[in-house]
Amino acid sequence: MATQQTRSLARFMLAPSVVLLFVWMVVPLALTIWFSFQQYNPLNPIRDGFVWFSNYSLFYSNPAFLQSILNTLVLVGSVLLITVIGGIMLALLIDQPMWGQGIVRILVISPFFVMPPVAALVWKNMIMHPQYGVFADIARFFGAQPIDWFGQHPMLAIIIIVAWQWLPFATLILLTALQSLDGEQKEAAEMDGAGFVSRFIYLTLPHMSRAITVVILIQTIFLLSVYAEILVTTNGGPGYASTNLPFLVYQKALLEFKIGQASAGGVIAVILANIVAFFAMRAVGKNLDK
Amino acid sequence: MARAVTTQHKVIATAAAWIVALLIFFPILYTIITSFKSEQEAIQGFNLIPSGTFESYTEVQAQSGYFKFFLNSVILAVGSTILALIVAVPAAWSMAFSPGKWTKDILMWMLSTKMMPAVAVLFPIYLIFRDLGLLDSRIGLMIMLMLINLPIVIWMLYTYFREIPGEILEAARMDGATLWGEIVYVLTPMAVPGIASTMLLNIILAWNEAFWTIRLTTTEAAPLTAFISSFSSPQGLFWAKLSAASTLAIAPILIMGWFSQKQLVRGLTFGAVK
Numbered sequence: 001m002a003t004q005q006t007r008s009l010a011r012f013m014l015a016p017s018v019v020l021l022f023v024w025m026v027v028p029l030a031l032t033i034w035f036s037f038q039q040y041n042p043l044n045p046i047r048d049g050f051v052w053f054s055n056y057s058l059f060y061s062n063p064a065f066l067q068s069i070l071n072t073l074v075l076v077g078s079v080l081l082i083t084v085i086g087g088i089m090l091a092l093l094i095d096q097p098m099w100g101q102g103i104v105r106i107l108v109i110s111p112f113f114v115m116p117p118v119a120a121l122v123w124k125n126m127i128m129h130p131q132y133g134v135f136a137d138i139a140r141f142f143g144a145q146p147i148d149w150f151g152q153h154p155m156l157a158i159i160i161i162v163a164w165q166w167l168p169f170a171t172l173i174l175l176t177a178l179q180s181l182d183g184e185q186k187e188a189a190e191m192d193g194a195g196f197v198s199r200f201i202y203l204t205l206p207h208m209s210r211a212i213t214v215v216i217l218i219q220t221i222f223l224l225s226v227y228a229e230i231l232v233t234t235n236g237g238p239g240y241a242s243t244n245l246p247f248l249v250y251q252k253a254l255l256e257f258k259i260g261q262a263s264a265g266g267v268i269a270v271i272l273a274n275i276v277a278f279f280a281m282r283a284v285g286k287n288l289d290k
Numbered sequence: 291m292a293r294a295v296t297t298q299h300k301v302i303a304t305a306a307a308w309i310v311a312l313l314i315f316f317p318i319l320y321t322i323i324t325s326f327k328s329e330q331e332a333i334q335g336f337n338l339i340p341s342g343t344f345e346s347y348t349e350v351q352a353q354s355g356y357f358k359f360f361l362n363s364v365i366l367a368v369g370s371t372i373l374a375l376i377v378a379v380p381a382a383w384s385m386a387f388s389p390g391k392w393t394k395d396i397l398m399w400m401l402s403t404k405m406m407p408a409v410a411v412l413f414p415i416y417l418i419f420r421d422l423g424l425l426d427s428r429i430g431l432m433i434m435l436m437l438i439n440l441p442i443v444i445w446m447l448y449t450y451f452r453e454i455p456g457e458i459l460e461a462a463r464m465d466g467a468t469l470w471g472e473i474v475y476v477l478t479p480m481a482v483p484g485i486a487s488t489m490l491l492n493i494i495l496a497w498n499e500a501f502w503t504i505r506l507t508t509t510e511a512a513p514l515t516a517f518i519s520s521f522s523s524p525q526g527l528f529w530a531k532l533s534a535a536s537t538l539a540i541a542p543i544l545i546m547g548w549f550s551q552k553q554l555v556r557g558l559t560f561g562a563v564k
Contacts, residue, residue, distance in 0.1 A: 224405065232522050
């Protein structure tokens with residue numbers, strides 16, 4: 001039935017979003033690349049001009065640069081690890097027959113609805129505050145010294161907060177996948193004497209693989225640009241201990257007004273995101289074709 | 291036949307699941323509890339029973355004016371969602387029902403535009419917005435939110451539309467349905483649940499977007515993300531006030547999410563679960 005007419009209609013329907021996204025991608029990116037070759041400082045415009053690659057070498061020689069790339073990867077990697085493994089375990093638990101499963105689901109999904117600045121503020125002040133936080137109360141109850149989370153373990157603290165925000169997403173998608181598993185298959189495996197572990201490895205895990213890839217892909221997109229959580233809690237510190245690449249770019253642009261260097265950092269961030277995306281997309285593309 | 295479940299197994303599973311669920315929910319619960327404490331109570335150590343005062347709420351309202359931010363959040367979330375649907379529904383529709391050689395690649399490319407870190411393009415966007423007079427305007431921010439969520443919206447709609455079987459259309463045609471009848475009586479009822487859950491997810495994403503909404507606004511168009519950011523620097527005794535403000539910022543979307551979580555979760559799987 002796909003006549004020439006319906007096909008051109010289809011193209012016509014698709015065009016607006018393709019054009020919009022193309023413009024949205026190309027124009028800001030082109031401008032960023034342009035600025036990355038400029039010396040541009042709104043506060044001190046005297047030396048503004050074309051400077052070739054010196055912004056890149058300045059950004060690269062910044063001691064925070066390698067640290068920020070490392071922090072970005074550590075943050076993405078650890079949160080993925082925690083949420084995927086934790087999500088699988090939680091999904092297996094919630095999938096068991098129990099009383100009040102509906103309420104359990106609602107409680108578990110809740111952090112997903114909390115906006116990043118609120119999540120960060122609540123964790124910073126209510127939970128991890130070295131004096132008034134709940135963790136400090138618990139530590140004092142056991143007679144221990146409360147931990148100064150953001151001073152001593154800034155990356156760990158941020159990883160905990162971000163993982164808390166994304167665990168619900170992973171759990172619920174994996175739970176949905178788990179619940180779509182054919183009950184008869186499970187029973188057959190049980191009849192054949194497969195124990196819990198081998199059932200999990202040979203039946204459940206392959207069944208969930210598509211869901212796991214989607215979780216990894218969607219989360220990677222959002223985790224690469226974590227920003228509000230760092231801004232609110234540690235402000236990238238102490239030193240550069242919890243500065244990721246987006247946050248370093250933000251510091252250059254909005255705190256130091258070094259637009260050229262910030263743009264060079266932005267271009268590097270885009271390249272890094274594309275490298276990560278390339279691998280994620282390839283894995284997902286393969287898995288979604290099945 | 292369901293598996294026989296021993297009561298003991300069920301009791302253990304229930305207890306374990308409830309403990310974990312309450313731990314995950316605890317930061318939110320404790321914030322809500324603290325919002326009903328006075329500032330003095332809030333710092334007197336762990337305590338789950340508040341005195342039930344509303345003074346933090348009245349103070350927050352007097353200090354920052356909640357309702358203007360709330361209204362902006364609603365307008366931005368709903369407005370950007372409607373814009374996104376207007377653009378995305380035809381696109382997802384055409385890719386689902388007359389897929390071409392490039393459909394998969396186009397979808398992947400669209401998703402890849404989301405990989406661009408927002409902060410990398412902040413400055414150019416800021417300049418463009420300034421030159422177009424869109425800084426701190428609701429319409430500018432609406433377009434922004436529409437653009438950043440568009441790939442996800444298209445992707446989600448696509449996975450929904452693809453599940454609508456093409457044979458149903460042919461059957462309707464055989465029965466003599468006109469194109470209009472096809473759209474109104476056959477396709478729309480099947481597409482509505484998918485569109486509805488996409489809408490919900492997009493409203494949540496737009497409501498919680500905390501980069502552009504803070505960076506591109508000052509007062510007029512500032513939504514709740516900006517409202518809560520004014521509490522980021524400690525200001526004396528502010529634990530109860532912070533809790534009240536946080537509760538106010540998340541309550542609308544939390545309640546909406548609770549009521550719609552079933553539809554939402556199905557949409558979130560992006561076609562990964564058949």
